[in-house]
Amino acid sequence: MPAGKRANPLALAVLVCLAERPMHPYEVAQTLRTRHKDDSVRLNYGSLYAVVDTLVRRGLVEASETERSGRLPERTVYRITDAGHVELHDWLAELIAVPAKEYPAFEAALSFLPAVPPDEAASLLDERTQRLEAELASAGALRELVEKARLPRLFWVEAEFAIALRRTELEFVRRLRADLAAGTLEGLSWWRQVHGQPDGPVPLPPPWGPEHDEERP
Amino acid sequence: MPAGKRANPLALAVLVCLAERPMHPYEVAQTLRTRHKDDSVRLNYGSLYAVVDTLVRRGLVEASETERSGRLPERTVYRITDAGHVELHDWLAELIAVPAKEYPAFEAALSFLPAVPPDEAASLLDERTQRLEAELASAGALRELVEKARLPRLFWVEAEFAIALRRTELEFVRRLRADLAAGTLEGLSWWRQVHGQPDGPVPLPPPWGPEHDEERP
DNA sequence: TCTAGGATACTCTATATAGAGTCCCCGATG
């Protein structure tokens, strides 16, 4: 088996850091933080040490020394192995070349949109719009700072990507909200009707089942 | 504490289904599948039953009956409680109104882009482009089918959203690839140089550290 | 000089999760 388990991208981050030079896990965390890679990779200590252990078990990194200063906890310095270099390369290549299915929370929320009444949905979408605008504004400010610091674009492509996604999301929300306001969203009348019942929230049922999936003779 | 744990969106999906009518977990899974909600919410049996248990412990759903036909495994039918209705509403409202930070795999990959040589990166990006195009093509075909089945747009907004994100990703990848080809990507010379060393892969170190984060006098 | 607060460098534990495995039924096939 060439690829043991490629679950947590934090493991990839560790490999990248150790490919630069040997470090102890806490130092890996620092490095990722000062480079703002913790914006793109979920980083917390609980997972970090677990992930390093896994890498050790898979033979991708190995302990190179354990220092101790005073009576502070030991620091174990790890180095990447040859197998680690290979795995780093293959994993990263795969991540770049093949798009993976993601499950964004908002996509899930949209799936169940009919479960809230349409008027409330409208104001919730408005709130999201405002928050997204705020987020994009501060992201823009940050981008200017980074540019002024003369940090080449190569080192913040990931931030650009995140911003592009958020922008698309904002446009989508605005359009959906507009269609809702204009009454041009197909299914709206059903939606209003379902929530018009006086007997409290009747969130669904949607009027389609297996029979809509394929035609029968 | 009004909100116990709002981790897994599958729990939300279960609440939505049970708000429609009482079901046993397997039936919930079926329902989600026939409505293609398993495209927006990660669904697998291992998690499903665990999630239902959690909902029971939190008092959001309760067992209403357990049937048995023949010697097949028992089917426990669950119904949503009043607290469950409240939680369903609040959770969904939050998901719609406040954008959550996500960690897409490709964003992580972009973070570490300099770890592969630039020429290889170019062809990996090409491969991604092709795969994204294929994905979007089949998504388009599916969308037409759904439209022909007269399924109102309200019931597939989430798919529209996913497509919008993928389109943005495709554009982003195309542009990045083009900048790479044109040599207009800032940092490219450093990138080439680092990977030009004959002593194998020297993936990093990037030429910035804490000193770039803030100015000193 | 005493102390409050913040790094440093982990460690612990309860819970979540994925994926495989299990057991039974039913219809079709040879």
Place this chain on the structure above:
DNA sequence: CATCGGGGACTCTATATAGAGTATCCTAGA
């Protein structure tokens, strides 16, 4: 009539994960 395959409806288990907790050192203020 035996058996084969494909659902249905879970159950089991090893691993991953988040978040809080711990213990030491250092610095700067009162």
